[in-house]
């Protein structure tokens with residue numbers, strides 16, 4: 001089954017055997033959004049979930065908050081500025097429990113109830129540079145002209161620790177003729193310095209229920225994170241991040257314990273706990289994150305260097321997978337009925353890959369590059385995948401009721417052999433004792449070992465030297481004439497057959513002009529041919545050379561016969577062997 | 591069937607019993623339809639999503655129906671197949687205004703029609719394209735097309751547009767079903 005399913009699920013998602021049903025595709029839905037601006041919520045409390053999109057539009061003035069019911073647009077609200085994030089959250093306890101929609105945009109959070117504007121939260125103003133304030137004060141009283149105002153502001157911009165307000169920065173960008181009008185228009189208004197919201201998430205206040213009231217968590221350009229009270233919109237907590245937060249994931253409850261994972265523009269991920277004003281753990285990603293998702297307790301980030309990386313909640317790196325194309329966005333996929341969680345990553349090559357940990361589970365091909373993914377309950381269908389595309393299209397797919405995903409369905413995962421458990425036997429008492437002993441007497445053991453080792457080396461070297469001196473090796477030393485010999489004695493006596501196996505170990509050159517000579521006690525043995533010429537030795541062939549030895553003694557004694565392999569015209573043997581002759585039993589018995 | 595039963599049947603004293611399965615996605619209006627087919631004094635006012643299934647009875651001029659009103663919720667849909675063997679007719683209800691889930695209805699219908707207990711039987715299937723009163727409902731012809739009902743060749747089928755809240759279109763469907771059952775049984 002593994003083989004067939006892996007090939008079918010990996011790519012052919014457009015076919016009938018796909019796990020997804022194509023519920024809707026509108027290539028001209030005119031929806032331009034990022035994942036942070038798309039959410040699903042039961043806005044009317046009727047069990048039918050709506051799609052809420054903060055639409056960026058195509059120009060500077062058609063940003064909208066759009067709500068879809070099924071395949072149709074239900075309502076539209078114009079937004080005054082670019083939405084940074086959209087979230088649905090329950091503000092209060094009392095019935096009907098319909099969630100409000102929060103749209104973060106610029107320095108504001110617009111809250112909609114029943115799809116009507118309800119409340120606008122403004123970020124607290126930031127400290128203003130006193131020098132800048134003074135300068136504008138003077139301008140207000142017409143004590144300085146616009147050109148010297150410009151000069152002084154430029155000086156402040158160079159030196160000051162507190163940056164200039166937006167008004168001053170805009171003023172500095174003006175051409176001299178426009179300056180006077182600008183000063184006159186704004187000098188009466190007090191200067192303000194404000195930051196903008198970069199990301200937003202929700203955090204349950206004090207209950208874990210699905211429909212518990214939630215706080216808004218806001219990440220700001222000023223390297224800060226705020227937690228807002230759901231009813232009064234007061235600031236409950238404020239945290240400082242080392243860089244500008246871009247993605248937020250929050251789990252837990254504000255009043256009990258929570259964990260905030262913040263991906264920042266500097267390519268780092270910071271993890272905060274309740275009561276920690278500063279990050280508790282930090283992760284340095286290999287490049288800028290394009291998305292951050294928490295799968296159970298692990299953190300998964302897609303990075304712009306075409307990788308997907310998994311970390312534990314304490315920031316320990318678990319794995320990295322390289323992606324076939326640049327990731328665009330990512331989202332969590334959760335099939336609650338089967339307790340299955342995975343990560344959906346949209347890629348620039350018009351594919352959406354689904355990963356469970358580091359194994360690719362399935363690939364969905366789309367008609368256009370997907371820029372936002374939202375997975376969850378839509379309409380009345382629990383497992384719906386809602387995607388918007390670069391060209392403004394809307395794709396809705398529904399997971400089949402019968403669909404089951406296997407880990408590593410689509411190849412490229414951990415090889416199965418890696419997860420097989422080896423049958424390692426239990427530790428015996430002997431083993432434990434030995435380990436203890438090793439631990440206690442390690443120094444002595446090491447010394448003994450070293451001494452024995454040196455002895456062995458000495459012994460080996462001595463024997464070797466001796467062998468060299470007497471050419472007593474069965475293998476020649478000279479490189480010109482590499483020879484190998486061994487001798488076999490056969491028979492029980494008084495006549496023995498002595499076979500010498502001679503071979504040249506050179507790969508190419510035959511050995512020629514070799515002589516064989518035997519040295520023995522002539523009172524004890526008789527040999528018909530104690531001296532003869534060896535044939536030419538062709539490389540790779542083994543030459544058995546046979547001679548017969550007769551034992552002359554009947555006293556049951558034996559001696560050594562020495563064999564020399566010599567080269568014609570040289571007195572030093574090339575090779576020498578001692579043959580220990582067996583006792584002649586034939587004669588003794590006779 | 592004994593002579594007495596037959597006599598009773600002719601005289602309309604005892605009606606022939608038929609088991610009907612009422613299937614369709616959750617919220618399509620199955621329970622509302624069955625409720626409307628019951629005599630007005632037996633109808634309930636508040637209809638809640640069905641859990642598991644419920645058994646309802648109602649009578650027409652010549653038949654006595656026992657309906658298995660199955661829950662359409664995803665987690666209960668795997669119960670359906672256990673009742674396929676007993677069913678002598680199928681009522682399949684579609685929410686015509688739920689365009690998003692037409693694919694899901696189609697998928698469930700395909701699974702149903704290809705089930706071994708159904709596939710080779712000439713069992714009549716009545717479709718209700720329900721919630722016709724809603725503004726964004728599609729026509730019954732469109733429902734027919736979206737579910738590709740034309741491809742059902744080996745079973746008698748019929749589709750009616752209906753409004754279960756007012757009871758419109760229900761009688762037409764039940765009349766057809768009664769005709770089909772009598773045609774096969776007698």
Ligand SMILES: Nc1nc2c(ncn2[C@@H]2O[C@H](COP(=O)(O)OP(=O)(O)OP(=O)(O)O)[C@@H](O)[C@H]2O)c(=O)[nH]1
Nearest residue numbers: 616617618619620621622639640661662721753754
């Ligand atoms: N407008 C309109 N609403 C309808 C119609 N039929 C049913 N409804 C409503 O649809 C909702 C669901 O109806 P049910 O009969 O409970 O649906 P069901 O198919 O039995 O659902 P499950 O039991 O969950 O499978 C109820 O609120 C009904 O009032 C109809 O023809 N028109």
Ligand SMILES: [Mg+2]
Nearest residue numbers: 620621639640
């Ligand atoms: Mg019901």
